[in-house]
Amino acid sequence: GEDVEQSLFLSVREGDSSVINCTYTDSSSTYLYWYKQEPGAGLQLLTYIFSNMDMKQDQRLTVLLNKKDKHLSLRIADTQTGDSAIYFCAEVSGNTPLVFGKGTRLSVIA
């Protein structure tokens, strides 16, 4: 079945850029999503990209999609302590529900 892989941990210094990577296996993915989960809360949609796009920018967030390599990344510019959270990559194709990765825990060091 479909699979989404992410590294589990990332640590960056405040003010630096963070890059969270994700790989997926389903070549028919139509949308790819990034969610953020803060402690004690549910997953919050951060941004998404259509599979026919290769980049999307939204303020401090930049999503890059390499469809050939099935690689998705989320770059957070000027990372702040409030960005500390777990970030989930998810993909969807057709009528099947979203498939989530296990999440990357981002720690921001002041």
Place this chain on the structure above:
Amino acid sequence: DAGVIQSPRHEVTEMGQEVTLRCKPISGHDYLFWYRQTMMRGLELLIYFNNNVPIDDSGMPEDRFSAKMPNASFSTLKIQPSEPRDSAVYFCASSGGSSAPLHFGNGTRLTVT
């Protein structure tokens, strides 16, 4: 819109007891999902509904788990009898279409002792 509303936020119960988790999806959303999150297994899809009808329950761990959606604005996930290994955070999510983004509730943290 208040978003997806789950209750209770926390539930502590003893092994063998029945547990009922509740969810109110966002009005107008026709898909509803139940997920379970643990450190070991991450986020697992248990079951999802479309227009109140269960579409895929292959993620439900065993017969002790059951879910219902009697109407468009309410769903329950029941565990009977509960076991310590059921301890997890249970999330409900809803969406307006099969490929639309999911909107999550804040979850119910279940502890079974």
